[in-house]
Amino acid sequence: MPGYDTSELVCLRCRDERTRCFLNAVSGRPYARCVKIRRLAKEGTMTESTNEFETDDIIEEPAVVAPHTIDRRGFLRGVGATALLGSLAALGGCAPAAQKEPANAEAVAEPLSVDGTEDCDIVIVGAGGSGLAAAVEASEAGARVICVEREAAAGGGEAGVEGIFAVGSRMQEQEGVTNLSTGALIRRELEAAQQRVNGPRYVDMVHNSGENVNWLLDHGVTFMSVDADNGTEKVFHRFEDDKGAVGYVPHMLKAAEDAGVDFRYNTLAKQIVMTDGKATGVIVIDEGGKSIQINASSVIVATGGFAEDFEMVSKNDINTEDAVYVGMPGHDATAHNMLIAAGAKDYTQNTAYLMALAVRGLPGYFEGGKFSFLIGVAAPYSIWINENAERFVNENFSQVNAMLMTVPTWPNKKTHILMDQAMLDIYMNGEQSAVDQLNDGLASGEVLKADTVEALAQAMGVDATALADTVERYNSYCAAKDDADYGKEAEFLMDFGTAPYYGFHVTPDVQVAIGSIQTDRNFNAITDAGDSIEGLYVVGVEGAMLWSNIYTINIAGGANANNVNSGRMAAKHALSRL
Incomplete structure (x- = not known):
């Protein structure tokens, strides 16, 4: 330029x-x-x-994070030494370096015109963790497989995943980890989700997990260790170098290529071909801009969700006005719309999200940011208010699950986290980089500072009387050591009274949307009537029904276990149709 x-x-x-x-x-x-x-x-x-x-x-485009900086386990366990988080699990991480341009697709019912046709047994859309698992499973069984990927390289979200859950693997046996109760693990997850998720799907994932990891080992996937991650049971199988980009992607890609999978990069799937209610192929736009119809006995969609499409995200009553997308490129609603147009049932009313709160314009968590992610979990003594200057939650709630962090803020038009000078001194911990970031936030207007509560209210644009009442009420609870409104533990009740006062305007950083399309136990997409769509499978994050609105993260590496398990199960069922 x-x-x-x-x-x-x-x-x-x-x-x-x-x-x-x-x-x-x-x-x-x-x-x-x-x-x-x-x-x-x-x-x-x-x-x-x-x-x-x-x-x-x-x-x-929406703001994204450079590929080498995204580490989703770090995103989840960012509190580190503060010991505020419990068992956190990886979901998936960074993206290939190149991004294809295509905008969000509109759901299309009429067949698209094509410039040519090709034939194969199974066509896979997406070459991330679940897509690669499906490709290897199908091709090694003798199927002719074409895998189309909208990015310039394989890997997708798997590149940043640090490991995978399993019970009963060879690695665990070698370390004497043989007494884990699969039923207890599944029960814990279902109870955390208030029984609003698919129990049989958890049974399949957990009971298949040991064999799935052994299968990965047999295909050259490299691990450093098996450990408890931030949990208590040694179920987390950690990839070499803590990265799927090192331990998983190159080995599974090689296995797929060795088995004859035909990868088509920079190729965007636009429409499922439906014949008499069955999926019989997919129409894609290839690297050269041509429209090609790939005919196949089965179509496996492994596209990783729609988090980049804020219109979709907002359907979950999430205020996205000031949100920023920090996930991998290419995760708009193109695949979701394509599947809906093919007759698949929408699951987005139950979508769970990987999100964190951040002060806009300051460094992100992966850039050493003090006011991204950490501000939502590491300042339990702060006061959270909405646009009406009302408290709306006990501010230490995210200790249970960091992925709850943004949930109470979703309906708010605006959210501020308040600290007085004494609170801020604890939070800053004398870190000069944090001071520099604070000053940048003050300069940008995303952080407000005032010598009185009334002046702070004016700076934040909230009613001064309402804020004064909220602070007075909160301070009375601190004096009584009893939060009569939200039950925050007494150890985190700290009087708000040491000037100057600060208001941090926080908004969501959106990384992943988990669950897009409803599927059956074989990962066939289902219709609104609950009937399976023959030949159409949705796997990985796009077809996940293990989480409902909240990513419960009790099973360390559970989402990646679902990636591999769903990819393999869908491929096996597709093979049975040949």
């Missing part, structure tokens, strides 16, 4: 060279990874760089 030296571009999200914007590997243009840069690009100004640029050169 003329006159634009990307090596000098520092991300204004944190003004730190180690978090400078990265280049889109396909176009070579600077990728807008933070809201402020995108806004400045629109205005045609750049306050932190002398480089001139054309606004059209900035790729207008």
